[in-house]
Amino acid sequence: MLNDTKQSSINVLVYGYGNVAAALVDAFSAVKSLKLSVSGRDSSKLNQFAEKHSVSIATEDEISAAEIVLIAVKDDAIQSVYQQLSATTTGILAHTSGTIGIDVFEDAACFYPLQTFNGINQPDFSKIPLLISAESAQVEAKLMSLGRLVSQTVQTIHPDAKKNLHLAAVLASNFINTLLDESEKILQKSDLSLELLNPLVHQVVENAFSLSPYKAQTGPARRHDLGVIQQHLKMLDENPKMAEIYSLLSNLIIEKYPK
Amino acid sequence: MLNDTKQSSINVLVYGYGNVAAALVDAFSAVKSLKLSVSGRDSSKLNQFAEKHSVSIATEDEISAAEIVLIAVKDDAIQSVYQQLSATTTGILAHTSGTIGIDVFEDAACFYPLQTFNGINQPDFSKIPLLISAESAQVEAKLMSLGRLVSQTVQTIHPDAKKNLHLAAVLASNFINTLLDESEKILQKSDLSLELLNPLVHQVVENAFSLSPYKAQTGPARRHDLGVIQQHLKMLDENPKMAEIYSLLSNLIIEKYPK
Numbered sequence: 446m447l448n449d450t451k452q453s454s455i456n457v458l459v460y461g462y463g464n465v466a467a468a469l470v471d472a473f474s475a476v477k478s479l480k481l482s483v484s485g486r487d488s489s490k491l492n493q494f495a496e497k498h499s500v501s502i503a504t505e506d507e508i509s510a511a512e513i514v515l516i517a518v519k520d521d522a523i524q525s526v527y528q529q530l531s532a533t534t535t536g537i538l539a540h541t542s543g544t545i546g547i548d549v550f551e552d553a554a555c556f557y558p559l560q561t562f563n564g565i566n567q568p569d570f571s572k573i574p575l576l577i578s579a580e581s582a583q584v585e586a587k588l589m590s591l592g593r594l595v596s597q598t599v600q601t602i603h604p605d606a607k608k609n610l611h612l613a614a615v616l617a618s619n620f621i622n623t624l625l626d627e628s629e630k631i632l633q634k635s636d637l638s639l640e641l642l643n644p645l646v647h648q649v650v651e652n653a654f655s656l657s658p659y660k661a662q663t664g665p666a667r668r669h670d671l672g673v674i675q676q677h678l679k680m681l682d683e684n685p686k687m688a689e690i691y692s693l694l695s696n697l698i699i700e701k702y703p704k
Numbered sequence: 705m706l707n708d709t710k711q712s713s714i715n716v717l718v719y720g721y722g723n724v725a726a727a728l729v730d731a732f733s734a735v736k737s738l739k740l741s742v743s744g745r746d747s748s749k750l751n752q753f754a755e756k757h758s759v760s761i762a763t764e765d766e767i768s769a770a771e772i773v774l775i776a777v778k779d780d781a782i783q784s785v786y787q788q789l790s791a792t793t794t795g796i797l798a799h800t801s802g803t804i805g806i807d808v809f810e811d812a813a814c815f816y817p818l819q820t821f822n823g824i825n826q827p828d829f830s831k832i833p834l835l836i837s838a839e840s841a842q843v844e845a846k847l848m849s850l851g852r853l854v855s856q857t858v859q860t861i862h863p864d865a866k867k868n869l870h871l872a873a874v875l876a877s878n879f880i881n882t883l884l885d886e887s888e889k890i891l892q893k894s895d896l897s898l899e900l901l902n903p904l905v906h907q908v909v910e911n912a913f914s915l916s917p918y919k920a921q922t923g924p925a926r927r928h929d930l931g932v933i934q935q936h937l938k939m940l941d942e943n944p945k946m947a948e949i950y951s952l953l954s955n956l957i958i959e960k961y962p963k
Contacts, residue, residue, distance in 0.1 A: 511739050520929070542723070544924070544932050560904055561922050566911050567738075572903045575962045598900075602860045606894035612936050613887035617901045618908040619923030620953050621880050627916035628872035635865035641857075643913050645819055649877040650884075650909055652825050654902050658885035663820050664878030665803070670779070673803050686956050693949045694879050701885070 454480045455591065456510055456536070458503050459484055460526060461517035462494035464562035465541050469515055470498045473593040475561035479594070482507050484520075486526075510536050511589055515556055516540040522547055539577075539583050543611040546604045547578050554579035556588050557607065558596075561618055576607060597663070627687055631680075643646040666698035713739045715769055715795070716850065717762050719785060720776035721753035723821035724800050724864055728774055729757045731829035731854040738853070741766050744777075745785075768793050772850055774815055775799040783808055796843050798836075802870040805863045806837050813838035815847050816866065817855075820877055832858040835866060886946055890939075918960070925957035 455478065459469050462485045473481050474674065482503035485491040497503045505513070511534050516526050523540050530538055539554040547553045560568050575592040579585040585601055590598035602610065602635035614629040625646070629639040652661035665673035674695050681688035710942035715815050718728050723742045732740050741762035744750040751823050754761045770793050775785050786809035789797055806812045806956065809903040811923070814837040819827050836858065838844040841858065844860055884905070884912040888898040911920035923933035939948035 520707075538755065544929075544935075559900060561907055561911065561920075563911060563915070563920065563922070566907065568903065568913060574900050574903065586853040602896075603894070606896060608935075608939065609890050610900065611896045612895055612939055614901060614904060615923055615936065616883045616890070616950075617887040617905050619921065619925065619957070620883050621905065622917050622921050623906055623910050623953055623957055624875045624879050624883070624920065625817070625912045627956075628876040629917055631868050631872040635859075635862070635868045637865060637869055637872075640913065640919075641818060641833050641869065642873060643829065644833065644871060646876050646880065646909055646913075648820055648825065648827045650880055650905055652822060653881050653884045653935045654899065654905075655825060656822070658881050658888055658898075661820075661822065662878065662881050662885065663822070664874055665876065670803075676803075676867075677874065680867065680871055686952055690868070690952045690956070691875075691879075692950060693945055694882055697886075697945050697949070698878070698882055699903075 449681075454478060456480045457482075457591065458508060458511035458514045458534075458536070459483045459500075459517060460514055460530065462487075463517060463519070465558065466494070466515075466517035467498060467564060468558065468560070468562050468567065468570060468573075469517060469541070470500050471567065474498070475506045476594045481489060482511075482691065483572050484508055486522075505533070511536040513537045513539065514581075519542060520545055525552060527658075537587060539579070539588055543607070543614065546607070548604070549579060549600075552580065554584050554588060555604075555607070557590065559610070570595050571597050574600070576602040576610065578604050578607060579600055584648075627684075638641060662698065664698070664700065666695040667685040667702055669699060669702075671703055708741070713737060714850065714925065715739045715766075715771045717767060717770035717773045717795070718742045718759075718776060718795075719773055719789065721746075721749050722776060723823040724754070724817065725774075726757060726774035726823060727817065727819070727821050727829060727832075728776060728800070728824065729759050731825065733757070733759060733843075733954060735853045741770075743767055745781075772796045772798065772846065774775070778782040779804055786812060787796070795845060796838075798838070798847055802866070802873065805866070811839065811843075813843050813847060814863075814866070815851065816861075818869070819875060829854050830856050833859070835859060835861040835869065837861055837863050837866060886943075921957060923957070925954040926961055928961075928963055929956060 457479050459466050469671040473479050482501050484503045514536055518526055520542050523545055541556055543557055547555050557576040561576045573596055575596045577588045589599055678688050707772050716738050718725050729906045741760050743762045773795050777785055779801050782804055798815040800815055802816050806814050816835040830886045832855055836847045917923055937947050
């Protein structure tokens with residue numbers, strides 16, 4: 446908790462019981478100036494979740510009285526949850542999705558934690574960037590204040606910019622993970638462990654963020670070493686999709702660094 | 705230095721003055737049981753390097769007397785350096801390349817530090833895996849002993865396995881870096897900083913190594929969200945190579961996680 450003295454008590458409801466909801470509840474539970482409760486469609490899952498995270502389930506009156514509701518449900522359920530909640534509460538309704546805009550419902554807002562949550566490795570919430578979008582400046586300000594209670598990095602974002610951010614995040618997380626999965630498969634052919642690459646990958650990430658990926662680029666494609674590239678493509682013969690990806694990524698690098 | 709008591713004094717020569725040579729010299733300089741010197745083709749570069757890293761330049765007699773020579777030069781110079789050194793010394797000649805085998809010269813050996821070196825961010829050498837290949841068991845044992853003086857992870861590797869390791873390392877370092885570069889370009893369109901993705905990328909890497917990349921996979925392709933994938937491909941319209949890479953990586957993920 447970063448900023449715990451502002452108000453008497455804000456009424457915050459987290460709707461959902463998945464991994465994002467869990468991270469939000471754990472982070473907000475540590476903030477004393479909040480009155481936190483949870484809700485969700487499936488009461489058995491909700492009970493289990495509330496018990497695990499030591500949080501109370503909102504009564505109908507408490508749902509009506511919520512000042513801010515964070516809707517942390519799957520993308521395709523967001524609209525129907527909006528419909529349901531907007532009938533019972535006049536509070537701010539903000540979803541937490543990276544892909545859904547604020548045009549999903551009238552007066553929809555977004556409170557997007559830019560992180561991957563798997564329910565096992567719990568990241569430090571104070572380090573997670575929170576991206577806020579809302580039509581009204583007043584709603585935006587309230588969500589910004591709420592965000593600052595739990596994160597060091599809270600900023601507003603235009604819905605169009607959020608689309609670019611989400612696309613960039615897919616490249617930098619889902620696709621990085623896939624490359625590591627493909628690396629592991631290649632290593633397994635020689636009974637080598639992925640763990641061997643751990644110091645390298647950490648250093649690559651550190652270099653990219655401290656120098657810039659453009660400056661940090663190394664490797665056969667960077668130095669136009671076509672012999673090594675050909676050898677690697679031959680080794681990927683049985684995996685034509687990965688060979689094609691290897692070839693395209695190498696061409697991309699070669700073009701970025703003309704001789 | 706991990707193990708500093710073994711022998712009176714091993715005579716080690718590092719040949720080269722690039723980033724790998726610098727990392728080796730810095731690591732071995734801290735080991736008191738070594739007599740370390742450096743050599744290289746270009747005497748002006750060598751002088752500069754020796755001064756910067758406080759290491760002495762080998763005399764001709766010292767080159768002849770070297771028990772182990774680590775050849776840290778560019779791949780395409782390795783063979784000629786072998787030719788030159790084998791005429792003047794009877795010591796073990798091991799190159800440090802990830803791509804070159806031990807068939808590059810008679811009795812060639814390999815002492816490969818699996819890390820990226822850019823001369824700016826200096827990684828902790830004790831954490832760097834050292835991969836050793838040699839024809840003779842005696843040479844292998846000597847290189848293993850030398851490696852253990854500076855690294856916690858030293859293992860022998862068959863030249864064929866090293867090829868797989870190097871291919872995996874290209875995916876997990878050069879291509880990860882390229883994805884981060886492409887992410888940065890997408891973010892710049894909305895004046896967003898790559899730094900926003902820093903906590904996410906670190907968490908993705910932590911999850912991949914602690915859970916396995918296969919278990920840690922998330923994202924639109926993992927959940928077969930074709931709507932989001934189509935939207936992203938449309939956003940990449942001006943960048944057809946990256947669109948193609950996006951499409952191939954997404955298909956790869958979709959196939960790995962059938963519904």
